Amino acid sequence: MTKFYRSTLLVAALMTAGTAFSQTQQVPSGDGFNCSHQVVMEQLFHEHPEMKADYEAQQKVRDEIAKKLYENRNDKNEQVYIIPVVFHIVHAGGSENISDAQVQNAIDVMNQEFRKTNPAAANIDPYFASRAADSKIEFRLATIDPQGNCTNGINRYFDSRTEGADDAIKNGRQWPTNKYLNVYTVRTIGSGAAGYAYYPANNNQARDGIVILHSYVGNIGTGSPGRQSAFTHEAGHYLNLAHTWGNSNTPGAANNCGSDDGVTDTPLCAGSSVCNLNLNTCNDGTANDEKDNIQNFMEYAYCYAMYTEGQKARMRAALTSTAGGRNNLWSEANLAATGSNYTSAPVNLCKADFAPSTNKPICQGNTVSFTDYSYNNVSSWSWSFPGGTPSTSTERNPTVTYNTPGTYDVTLTV
Secondary structure (H helix, E strand, O other), rough: OOOOOEEEEEEEEEOOOOOOOOOOOOOOOOOOOOOOOHHHHHHHHHHHHEEEEEHHHHHHHHHHHHHHHHHOOOOHHHHHHEEEEEEEEEOOOOOOOOOOHHHHHHHHHHHHOOOOHHHHHHHHHHHHHEEOOOOOOOEEEOEEEEOOOOOOOOOEEEHHOOOOOOHHHOOOOOOOOOOOEEEEEOOOOOOOOEEEOOOOOOOOOOOEEEEEEHOOOOOOOOOOOOOOOHHHHHHHHOOOOOOOEEEOOOEEEEEEEHHHOOOOOOOOOOOOOOOOOOHHHOOOOOOOOOOOOOOEEOOOOOOOOEOOOHHHHHHHHHHHOOOHHHHHHHOOOHHHHOOOOOOOOOOOOOOOOOOEEOOOOOOOOOEEEEEEOOOOOOOOOOEOOOOEOOOOOOOOOOOOOOOOOOEEEEEEEO
């Protein structure tokens, strides 16, 4: 099968006036992870107190389910819950426009961490090794969109709001939240956080999902091994996990020792941004006192390695709840509707697609790079650049010079 895609490019004789877009990467303070999950949840419940009451009522039910799941944690016949995912890459043409390969890498990394096949699992503190869980939850990029068309589970939007992003970037882009986990990657977040997500809640379709910096996604491209687990952390919030010290965003605060994360087997702690495996932030001197589970994905200490059996039970309880439509995500009907019921990535050619390195007019004599976003299993590329040099190319991602002002078609056949 052959497919083609055409776009147009404007070449101007003079530089078009405009505002320069900053390329400066804003990184949260230190290398420590900063998550604004609690901030956005508090804002949501402040605006909609009826949603808070509903969430708390649902939580009582989920707690009972989680308790039973924890008691039966040695059940070997647990179903693997599969969650369809769609990535919305919000960019302004900079490094935040991450590659398809980085997105897939992020999914692969998160699946390893949720299934306890991650390399760091071999280095779990022996004190907590028996509590480390294979959550039997997996994530897959969708291959069918809400209209029934083929997709690779990745959408790209040129939008300056990738700088200082908030929930506004979701408007008009959200896929049904009871069918897909929506993930938005951006350059910076307005709160200064590296990411945030919402707990499962009814009537929150407009906001539900994960927003995260592009540099905290996967461990290739703009990602890094030191930051790769931030995505897993936010997915934990999405599946109803609190920070290990409870519902606050201030690790280390003394009053955190008076709160709890609602999980049976995570020790009471104040939270930490330092990876000290012997840390005991809520030492009360009693015989039952335990040190912090510092390697937990819901900590801030950057030596992530594990979820506990109690956290697994809480997440799986969330996936059996109607709140936020989480119970529909993994249903057989939804996996078929979203094309997520595969065991290996699709190989059939589906779509020809590409993007230029700029969406603005260029000056005569300047070059434009074209990036191929076609899928699946593309084996050859045939580009046509009338008015450009070269005028044709068989490279996957060619660069073309335009020496004469005008508007030009660009066509890719794959």
